[in-house]
Amino acid sequence: MKQKQAMFWLQVRRATALAVVLLLWEGISALGWVDPFYAPPPSAIGGAIAELFADGEIYGHLEATFGAALLGLFLGLIGGALLGFIAALLRPVAELLEPVMAMLNAIPRVILAPLFIIWLGIGIASKVALSFILVVVLTFFAVYNGIRDVDTRLVERVKTLGGGSWTLLREVYVPSVVAWVMGSLKVAVGFAFTGAVVGEFVASSRGLGYLLAFAQSTYNAALTFALIVLVLVFVMILFGLAGALERYLLRWKYR
Amino acid sequence: MMLDIRNLQMSYGDEPVLENVDLGVAAGEFVSLIGPSGCGKSTLLRAVVGLQKPSAGDVRLDLKRREIGLLFQDDALLPWRTARDNVALGLRIRGATKAEARRTAMRWLESVGLGQFGDRYPRELSGGQRKRVAIAQVLALRPKLLLMDEPFASLDAIVRHYLTEDLLGWVDEEDLTVLMVTHDLEEAVAVSDRVVLLGNGPRAHVKGRWEIDLPRPRDLLRVKEEHQFAVTTRALWNALSEEVRTPTTRKRPEPETEEATP
Ligand SMILES: Nc1ncnc2c1ncn2[C@@H]1O[C@H](COP(=O)(O)OP(=O)(O)OP(=O)(O)O)[C@@H](O)[C@H]1O
Ligand SMILES: [Mg+2]
Numbered sequence: 001m002k003q004k005q006a007m008f009w010l011q012v013r014r015a016t017a018l019a020v021v022l023l024l025w026e027g028i029s030a031l032g033w034v035d036p037f038y039a040p041p042p043s044a045i046g047g048a049i050a051e052l053f054a055d056g057e058i059y060g061h062l063e064a065t066f067g068a069a070l071l072g073l074f075l076g077l078i079g080g081a082l083l084g085f086i087a088a089l090l091r092p093v094a095e096l097l098e099p100v101m102a103m104l105n106a107i108p109r110v111i112l113a114p115l116f117i118i119w120l121g122i123g124i125a126s127k128v129a130l131s132f133i134l135v136v137v138l139t140f141f142a143v144y145n146g147i148r149d150v151d152t153r154l155v156e157r158v159k160t161l162g163g164g165s166w167t168l169l170r171e172v173y174v175p176s177v178v179a180w181v182m183g184s185l186k187v188a189v190g191f192a193f194t195g196a197v198v199g200e201f202v203a204s205s206r207g208l209g210y211l212l213a214f215a216q217s218t219y220n221a222a223l224t225f226a227l228i229v230l231v232l233v234f235v236m237i238l239f240g241l242a243g244a245l246e247r248y249l250l251r252w253k254y255r
Numbered sequence: 256m257m258l259d260i261r262n263l264q265m266s267y268g269d270e271p272v273l274e275n276v277d278l279g280v281a282a283g284e285f286v287s288l289i290g291p292s293g294c295g296k297s298t299l300l301r302a303v304v305g306l307q308k309p310s311a312g313d314v315r316l317d318l319k320r321r322e323i324g325l326l327f328q329d330d331a332l333l334p335w336r337t338a339r340d341n342v343a344l345g346l347r348i349r350g351a352t353k354a355e356a357r358r359t360a361m362r363w364l365e366s367v368g369l370g371q372f373g374d375r376y377p378r379e380l381s382g383g384q385r386k387r388v389a390i391a392q393v394l395a396l397r398p399k400l401l402l403m404d405e406p407f408a409s410l411d412a413i414v415r416h417y418l419t420e421d422l423l424g425w426v427d428e429e430d431l432t433v434l435m436v437t438h439d440l441e442e443a444v445a446v447s448d449r450v451v452l453l454g455n456g457p458r459a460h461v462k463g464r465w466e467i468d469l470p471r472p473r474d475l476l477r478v479k480e481e482h483q484f485a486v487t488t489r490a491l492w493n494a495l496s497e498e499v500r501t502p503t504t505r506k507r508p509e510p511e512t513e514e515a516t517p
Pocket of ligand 2: 297
């Protein structure tokens with residue numbers, strides 16, 4: 001109860017701080033201290049957001065970005081988990097995959113965007129591919145390390161209770177891996193959106209990234225800010241969902 | 256012999272930890288294994304349950320592997336399973352339905368005094384409570400041969416006393432054969448039919464055997480007033496001290512001679 005109250009007041013303080021910053025910004029703009037061409041006041045950004053929704057055109061763009069990001073996230077998680085599992089269990093596969101993954105991990109993977117657009121066209125496929133490649137490497141390492149760092153005491157315990165490979169997989173390996181993957185789920189969500197938006201930014205005809213490119217080419221700072229705020233809000237919502245999923249799946253840790 | 260260890264050698268890499276170990280445990284016997292820390296007692300138990308292959312010699316068993324229960328030195332339980340499901344796991348593996356397994360698990364949790372804690376996760380239990388969950392987990396499978404690795408090492412004197420008493424009760428009720436590793440000489444003498452001393456490692460082997468022919472079941476407090484208890488404990492103490500003192504490297508660390516730079 002006390003904790004809940006403390007949380008509530010923390011939220012109130014945060015909201016107040018944000019409101020103060022926005023008010024200051026608005027005030028500075030009103031006084032003419034900054035050029036609204038570069039830093040439009042919050043009211044102008046809010047207006048731009050309202051306009052986006054007013055003509056309803058935004059929904060198609062949101063759909064494109066969300067579709068690419070979520071599909072890339074989903075495929076990346078599944079693909080990374082499978083590859084991580086196989087690599088951890090089969091030595092030769094690990095020897096083949098680990099260097100490739102390590103290299104992909106070391107480079108900023110968004111530089112692959114132009115390549116995907118050449119290969120897959122300016123449609124949604126290239127955006128999904130970019131999201132996927134960002135997420136799959138992250139997930140691969142989470143799962144691969146998760147399995148290799150499994151608590152051997154637990155493995156031995158289950159073995160002496162009579163458990164075979166199937167029981168070990170279900171009772172020890174999968175839960176350990178879930179714990180690891182959940183730890184990087186929020187990062188994966190962020191990566192998936194980065195992939196989708198950057199892909200759209202480079203070349204596309206739809207999506208928030210496309211709108212961003214448009215706003216940039218017309219020097220529309222208010223629209224740029226509005227789009228940044230939109231991406232921020234949607235990623236925060238997904239973070240919340242990821243957090244809830246984490247607390248549910250790892251309830252043995254958080255209860 | 257229910258368990259017959261002959262000429263056992265156990266190694267990590269090329270380094271033998273145990274060598275030429277002979278140890279037999281007959282059905283119904285309670286045998287304690289003592290020895291200096293790091294001499295290979297846990298390793299010996301691992302050989303018996305087949306977690307680790309001997310590098311020489313063999314372990315003969317007059318029963319199936321699944322009839323052996325091993326209580327590990329640490330109390331690691333599956334952190335993502337409740338106390339009840341941790342106990343139920345072994346039963347599930349042996350083919351019980353989920354409902355059956357959970358019912359039996361709850362009965363065993365009650366008999367180790369944790370009836371209200373079935374829904375707790377391991378991290379919500381104290382060390383002693385986790386130990387008891389581990390005991391329930393092993394006993395629920397009704398083993399014939401029970402191997403225990405310092406089962407009560409981390410518990411305070413009173414809890415330890417009552418848990419030992421309970422354990423002896425189960426051993427007699429279930430007619431268990433026991434091989435127990437312990438650091439506590441008095442405990443070893445009080446509960447066992449025989450105490451076996453492992454020497455210092457590496458290449459540790461059996462350095463002595465003491466028969467305790469006091470009738471069982473025993474009263475844990477009374478037995479300490481017996482003459483034989485005092486004599487045997489003393490003898491064990493001397494023998495073990497001998498082993499612990501053997502290492503030649505026992506030296507005080509040299510004081511740092513380097514000048515401390517300001
Ligand atoms: N996985 C391992 N790899 C290499 N050496 C090991 C390994 N496990 C144990 N040892 C070594 O083998 C020896 C015996 O270990 P073991 O755990 O069997 O000792 P112990 O008699 O049970 O000691 P304690 O009384 O402290 O529990 C020790 O010297 C230890 O350092
Ligand atoms: Mg040990």
